[in-house]
Structure formats: C-alpha cells, structure tokens
Amino acid sequence: MKITLLFFGILKDIIGDTSKELQVTESITVDGLKTHLLQKYKELTNFSNFSIAVNEEYVKANDILKTNDVVALIPPVSGG
Amino acid sequence: MQQNTSIKITSKKLNIQECYDFVQDVSCGGISLFVGTVRNQTQDKEVTLLDFSTYQSMAIKEMQKIADRALTDFHILKIAIHHAKGKLQIGDIPVVIAVSSPHRKAAFAACQFAIDTLKETVPIWKKEHFADGEVWVNTHP
Numbered sequence: 081m082k083i084t085l086l087f088f089g090i091l092k093d094i095i096g097d098t099s100k101e102l103q104v105t106e107s108i109t110v111d112g113l114k115t116h117l118l119q120k121y122k123e124l125t126n127f128s129n130f131s132i133a134v135n136e137e138y139v140k141a142n143d144i145l146k147t148n149d150v151v152a153l154i155p156p157v158s159g160g
Numbered sequence: 161m162q163q164n165t166s167i168k169i170t171s172k173k174l175n176i177q178e179c180y181d182f183v184q185d186v187s188c189g190g191i192s193l194f195v196g197t198v199r200n201q202t203q204d205k206e207v208t209l210l211d212f213s214t215y216q217s218m219a220i221k222e223m224q225k226i227a228d229r230a231l232t233d234f235h236i237l238k239i240a241i242h243h244a245k246g247k248l249q250i251g252d253i254p255v256v257i258a259v260s261s262p263h264r265k266a267a268f269a270a271c272q273f274a275i276d277t278l279k280e281t282v283p284i285w286k287k288e289h290f291a292d293g294e295v296w297v298n299t300h301p
Contacts, residue, residue, distance in 0.1 A: 087284035090296040103170055133283070136218040150213055152283070157244060158297035159212070159219070159284025160196050160256045160276055 081106050081147035086116075089155040094123045104145065110134070111141040113151065130155045146148060165227035166240035168217055169284075174244050179258035183238040184250075188260040192267035194275050196255035198248050208289045212245045212254055215283035219243070222282045226274050234270035236261040241274060243284060254286070 083098045092098055104113060110132050120123050131154040132139055138154075145151070166182045176195060179204055198210050227239045240258040246256055257274045261267040286297045 086215070087211065088283065089287075090298075093296075110262045113230055133215075136215075136221055138281075152218065154177075154215070154283050155285070155296070156298055157279070157281070157283055159282045160279040 081145075083113075083145060084150045085147065086150060086152040088152065089158075090127060091124070091153050091155050094127055095121060107144050107146075109141065110139050110143045111146065113145060114141075117153075127155065164208040164231060164238045165224065165236070166238075166242070167220055167221075167223045167227060167292035168240075168242040169214055169219055170242070171244070171246040174242050174253045174254070174256050176256055176258075178255045179242055182240045186192050187262060188237050188267075189262050190260070190264035190267045192259045192261075192264070192271035194257040194271050195253055196275070198250050198252045198254060200250045202288060203265055205247050205290055207250065208291060209250070210248045210252075210254065211240075211289065212243075212248065213285050213287070213289040214243075214245050216245070219283050220261055223278065226277045226281070229238045229277075230259065230270045232295070234259075234273065235263070235266040236270045239270065239274065241278065243278075243282075245284070 083102050087095045133152040134149050182265045223241045230239050237260045242256045257271055259267045259271045288295050
C-alpha cells in the first residue's frame with residue numbers, strides 16, 4: 081500500500097528531500113515501518129532517534145498504518 | 161474553549177502586546193508572560209542567528225492541545241501561545257506565552273507548564289548558525 085513520508089529538521093538534510101512516497105506491506109505497524117526505513121535508508125543509521133507522527137498525530141509503536149497515511153519522521157524537537 | 165485560546169505560528173515579528181491584550185480580562189488579577197529570546201551563545205560558542213522550521217499543521221494542533229490542557233488543569237481564564245518561524249537574529253523573540261487568571265499562582269504555573277510542554281512535544285526545530293557553520297539543536301534544555 082502507498083504511504084507518504086515527510087522529513088523534518090536534520091532528517092530533511094540527511095535524506096535530501098522533504099517528502100517521499102513509499103510502498104509498504106499492508107497493515108504494517110509503526111515499529112515495522114521504522115525498521116524498514118532504517119534498512120532502506122542507510123543514511124538514517126546514526127539518526128535513528130526520531131518519533132513518528134501519522135496524519136499529524138503522535139502514534140504508538142504497535143499502531144497499524146493504512147493506505148495513504150502521511151507519516152512524518154520527527155527528530156528531537158527544539159522549539160521555544 | 162476555542163475563544164479562550166490564541167495559537168499562532170508566523171514568519172512575522174511576534175507581538176507581546178497582542179498576546180497580553182488577548183488574555184487580559186477584568187476578572188483576572190494576574191497575567192503571566194513568558195518571552196523566549198535568541199541569545200548570543202550556546203556552550204561558549206557565539207551564535208549568529210537561529211533558523212526555526214516547523215511541521216506547521218501539526219505544530220498548531222499540538223500547541224492547541226497544550227492550551228486546552230492548560231485551561232483544564234489550571235484555574236486560568238485565557239492563554240496565548242505564539243511562535244515565530246524562519247530566521248531570527250540575536251535578541252529576537254521566537255516564542256511568547258501569555259496566561260491570565262484571577263490569581264497569580266495559577267498564572268505562573270500554567271505559563272511554565274505551557275513552555276515546558278511546548279519544548280517537549282511541538283514539532284518545531286531550530287538550527288543554530290555560527291561563524292564556522294550550522295548545527296541542528298538536538299536537545300530541549
């Protein structure tokens with residue numbers, strides 16, 4: 081199924097893009113996706129300390145993704 | 161709850177008076193203001209500017225959640241949380257939080273809650289620029 085990835089902060093610099101579309105297994109979990117991303121994008125290896133938000137909400141590791149979900153990779157925030 | 165909160169992310173200069181005027185009310189005996197400012201050094205290195213970027217649609221939602229929680233958890237009347245984005249110079253203001261309450265204790269507590277939580281959860285990032293390069297800030301002190 082298709083999902084959209086969004087990259088922010090240092091991850092945007094490392095990946096070299098603000099967003100990518102990705103094909104993933106149906107009903108993949110958030111944790112499963114993270115593992116998949118770390119394998120697919122070796123550049124992320126030293127920057128694996130990111131949270132994940134799906135459709136603008138923080139999610140839990142075992143939440144299940146749906147087709148067309150917008151998945152944001154959120155490195156440590158530094159607002160304020 | 162919506163009319164008792166003011167949430168904004170803007171690339172324009174923040175306006176402290178605007179936040180104050182929003183929360184001010186005749187029923188309130190105290191207004192607490194937190195103003196974040198860009199300082200000129202970090203860990204003994206001189207900073208030339210800060211560049212703030214956001215996941216804006218989600219950041220607005222998270223700031224709204226913080227404001228709604230402040231209204232529920234503290235005895236306050238109104239809260240404003242405004243954040244700047246883009247390049248800020250030394251001395252510029254990246255964030256203003258204003259809270260009004262009948263009494264000062266809740267105003268102080270809610271204001272602290274809001275900035276502490278913003279720094280933990282809101283998807284905003286700052287990149288520090290130095291004379292010899294730039295670094296994404298990795299922690300939220």
